[in-house]
Amino acid sequence: MYKWMHHGLMCYQTAQAQECSEQSRCRELAKASTFYRTVYSEIEEVGWEHLVRFAGDLTSLSFRVLDSKGRVHVMEIQLDKTHPTCPPSISADVPYLFNLIWSANSRLKDVVQQFTKHLEKLQTFWSTVDDIDRSLWVVDPKQASPAVSYRQVIIGNDCCIVFSINATDPRSLPECRFIGPGQIVNLLRNRWRRNSKRWIKDKQFLENLECLLETQLPRSPDVEKNDQQVECGICYAKSLPVDDELRDKSGTGTDYTCDNTSCKRAFHSICLMDWLRSITTTRQSFDVLFGSCPYCSEPVAVKINTVKK
Structure with missing residues (x-):
């Protein structure tokens, strides 16, 4: 009798455990199903044509965004399984990221809209580095990513100058470092310090640079421009x-x-x-x-x- 009751109790406990496990699995599936429906719906709002790639579990998404100048940017979005309760993490090939504004009612389209606005704030920065690439002899990096804010430029006499452009104020006087023979570098560095107040934000980068260094700078060879x-x-x-x-x-x-x-x-x-x-x-x-x-x-x-x- 005791053995029979003990066996019955064991069977009951096993059944209870299986039922709890099944209920837990059903809850997890329901959560996953809700997550997938939510993300699919939000991708639809953004537009499937803008989706570059995605992970099988939809926790990682990449969207292509075109800025006002026709430049293509890809934004990576990492979603938590509790989305949209927790804000997503974002990354992109830009000099700095924006502070994401997020609430429990936010959707992926809000992230894309904020990223698009951020890209417009960076247009002056990209116009400035494009001006440098177009008008000066840039040797590093030749094929820069949109996030790179420095340029190494040949200025003649075996000298180079490395510019660091302020992404938040790109038309301001950049930080610089001279590379080359000591005597020539010292001369150029003294000119830079003496004339730094003559930098005018509304002027082209090349015009400002030649004014400060008091010399005409070499342009990139046509062969190099064509090769690119x-x-x-x-x-x-x-x-x-x-x-x-x-x-x-x-x-x-x-x-x-x-x-x-x-x-x-x-x-x-x-x-x-x-x-x-x-x-x-x-x-x-x-x-x-x-x-x-x-x-x-x-x-x-x-x-x-x-x-x-």
């Missing part, structure tokens, strides 16, 4: 490989450029054609593919090339 323009934005090569299948395209350089004046990215038409074919939103009319530029999302149209098999 001919790399394909998809395969990152200047020329296609030498291949019999490519026929007349074998070994050729880039032959297509985005029409957006703020982008002007160069491509091999074959590379762009293959990329467009991999995108579900691409349309075809007769022998032309219509889609969006991989960098600025502006419309592109490429004639189908049949040389590749």
